[in-house]
Amino acid sequence: MSAATPAPSRDSEFQLWLLMKPTSNATSQLSNERYPPPPVLPLRRLHQPPLDSTRMGGLLLLKNFKKKTGDLIYKDYESESKLKLSTHSANGVGLTASASKLGKMHFADVNLEMKRQAITFEMKVKSDSNVAVSAMLGDPNRDLTTHLTLKLPSKHAMVELMYMKKYLALSGNISIKGHPFMSCSATVGNKVISVGANVGFHMKCQRLAACNVGLSYTKNDLMASFIVSDKGDTLTFAYHQDVNPSLKTAVAGELTHIVSSNDTLFILGVQHGLDPQTIIKARASSMGKLSALVQHQFSRRALITATCEVDCMDLNKRSKFGLTLALDP
Numbered sequence: 328m329s330a331a332t333p334a335p336s337r338d339s340e341f342q343l344w345l346l347m348k349p350t351s352n353a354t355s356q357l358s359n360e361r362y363p364p365p366p367v368l369p370l371r372r373l374h375q376p377p378l379d380s381t382r383m384g385g386l387l388l389l390k391n392f393k394k395k396t397g398d399l400i401y402k403d404y405e406s407e408s409k410l411k412l413s414t415h416s417a418n419g420v421g422l423t424a425s426a427s428k429l430g431k432m433h434f435a436d437v438n439l440e441m442k443r444q445a446i447t448f449e450m451k452v453k454s455d456s457n458v459a460v461s462a463m464l465g466d467p468n469r470d471l472t473t474h475l476t477l478k479l480p481s482k483h484a485m486v487e488l489m490y491m492k493k494y495l496a497l498s499g500n501i502s503i504k505g506h507p508f509m510s511c512s513a514t515v516g517n518k519v520i521s522v523g524a525n526v527g528f529h530m531k532c533q534r535l536a537a538c539n540v541g542l543s544y545t546k547n548d549l550m551a552s553f554i555v556s557d558k559g560d561t562l563t564f565a566y567h568q569d570v571n572p573s574l575k576t577a578v579a580g581e582l583t584h585i586v587s588s589n590d591t592l593f594i595l596g597v598q599h600g601l602d603p604q605t606i607i608k609a610r611a612s613s614m615g616k617l618s619a620l621v622q623h624q625f626s627r628r629a630l631i632t633a634t635c636e637v638d639c640m641d642l643n644k645r646s647k648f649g650l651t652l653a654l655d656p
Contacts, residue, residue, distance in 0.1 A: 386496040386514045389523035392543045392552035393565035399579040400596035400610055404618055404634055405649055419443060456480070474500075496523075506531040520544055548572065560586050575600035615640035629653070 387394070411425040419442035426435040435454040440447070447463040458479045465472035474487040487500035496514040501507060507530040514523035520543070527537030541554035548569035555562055567579040576599045583592045596610035608620040618636040625631065634649035 386491070386494070386516060386521050387523070387543065388496055388498055388512050388514055389525045389539060389541045389554070390512070392523060392541050392554060393563070393567075393581065395550055395567040396552075396565040396579045396581055399567060399577055399598055399608070400581060400594055403608070403620055403622065403632055403651075404610075404636070405651065508536070510537070516543070519546055562586065575606055 410427070411423065414422055421438075421440040423438040423440075424436075425438075426433070428434075433454075436451055438449065438451045440449045442448075445464065445466050449461045451459045453459075459476065460479075461474065461476045463472060463474050470491055472489050474485075474489075476485040476487075477483070481504065483502070483504040485500055485502040487498065490497040494515060494517060496512075498512040499510070501509050508527065509530055510525065510527045512523065512525040514521050516522055523541045523543065525537065525539040526535070528534070529536050535558075537556075538558050539554065539556040541552055543552045544550070550567045552565045553563070554565075562584045564582045565580070568577060570576040570578060576597075578595075578597050580593070580595045584590070591613070593613040594610060595612075596608065598606060598608045600606050604625065605621070605623045608622075610616075610618045616636060616638055618634065620632065620634045622630065622632045630651075630653040632649075632651035632653070634647075634651075636647040638644045638646075
């Protein structure tokens with residue numbers, strides 16, 4: 328989990344990612360797919376909150392039941408070299424350009440965002456000639472929001488609706504890419520206990536593609552969830568607790584069991600604030616991977632993050648090191 332620091336009132340953001348050793352293992356790839364890494368900087372974000380985020384005190388959809396656990400265990404453990412430059416104006420127009428390197432592959436993209444009252448428009452152009460255009464209608468803090476997405480040249484289109492109330496959260500979307508696909512999610516409960524479900528359906532072949540259910544428990548600084556996914560083949564238990572919020576000390580764990588293969592994966596992560604400007608994180612997995620992270624903000628406009636990963640099951644394998652320098656000039 329990144330350090331929670333006050334957002335500077337600057338109108339530009341510069342992010343530099345320098346990686347000394349690239350990462351190429353199935354576990355980290357799976358982790359990044361589950362929890363796409365957010366930006367390293369605790370600065371003012373250019374983009375609006377995702378459509379599935381909830382209001383303060385509201386319910387979470389099933390896919391967000393274990394988000395806090397994932398943030399502590401996976402967030403900021405990066406594997407790519409990245410350069411990012413962002414600028415935005417007071418009238419709601421933002422422009423972001425980024426370039427990254429992963430192994431021998433290079434990527435680049437340009438992102439444009441415009442916001443006018445209750446409408447947010449975003450266009451992203453990638454170096455592989457893929458273009459994604461999206462629009463969000465409605466305020467995320469209100470009951471009903473609509474999200475439209477179009478990707479070219481794949482002609483992938485999606486329409487998503489979300490309805491949020493104090494004791495009820497609903498989400499439904501229809502995705503068209505060759506064949507229509509429909510997905511529905513619902514959560515009922517309160518601030519302490521909630522039950523969520525998600526169903527995916529192939530409309531053309533009339534086949535059930537996904538059926539997931541979960542239970543979430545939240546009390547004070549503790550949050551735990553149990554999720555049954557992949558039509559009952561995957562069982563996941565996630566746990567997160569803020570041990571000492573004033574020192575940013577927290578612990579999280581995730582236990583995943585695959586019924587069909589009888590495989591079990593356990594990951595444990597901890598976080599602690601050495602001082603108001605420095606945070607250390609560590610994680611260990613049942614696959615023998617040990618990782619550590621140190622993040623220090625040596626000024627209001629500069630943040631440095633260093634990471635290291637060691638494979639204890641193969642000591643002859645080179646350790647992976649990462650270094651991030653984030654500046655806000």
